[in-house]
Amino acid sequence: MNLNNKNIILLSLTILSIVSITYLFLNPIKPEYKKISEVEKGDYVVLEGYIQKMYVKRDDYRHIIDIYKITINDGSGNLDIIVFGNVRKDLLNYILNYTPSIKEGDKIKVVGKVSEYNGKYEIILDDINNFMLIQKNNFKRDIYLSPYPTNIYASKYGKTYHVDINCPYGKRIKNKIYFYSEEDAKELGYKPCKKCCSSE
Ligand SMILES: [Zn+2]
Structure with a gap:
């Protein structure tokens, strides 16, 4: 092996390395x-x-x-x-x-x-x-509770809503949550009180 051949081998190896590194750089592991x-x-x-x-x-x-x-x-x-x-x-x-x-x-x-x-x-x-x-498949609106009292309310722990602040059942509730609308209450799974939601 003469010097010329050695150089060719060295040159080939160098080119190979550069090509490999460039390839890896341009083609990172794809998911x-x-x-x-x-x-x-x-x-x-x-x-x-x-x-x-x-x-x-x-x-x-x-x-x-x-x-x-x-x-x-x-x-x-x-x-x-x-x-x-x-x-x-x-x-x-x-x-x-x-x-x-x-x-x-x-x-x-x-x-x-x-x-x-x-x-x-x-x-x-x-x-x-x-x-x-x-x-986007679910277009159900986001429902929030009212931070201030409204006349539509329920117990924090119950599943019935009331629309009259003087409802005898509603009056007993200690931890009240307030809704912006009856629709909101219903969509959140609350059922109308039979006493005060008479229109139901
Ligand atoms: Zn009621």
């Missing part, structure tokens, strides 16, 4: 589209699914003030999306940025690495850019 039933621990995936349940914290007037977890379903199974720290705040802002806010039934896309917790697969959302609403 793979999968069904929830197909995912395995460690997979880097893109999943699309419908929000089945949102784990949120609300204030006394039903405003969502925190979000911990979103369970999605894609027809093949369920998977939890977990949020911590700043991403949690970002996600809260993201879901509240829509009117009505993002809810159960809406279709979303998530990108992330699958991990396992208590025998269940989950994705810990590491960046809000990896979470996206792709179809």
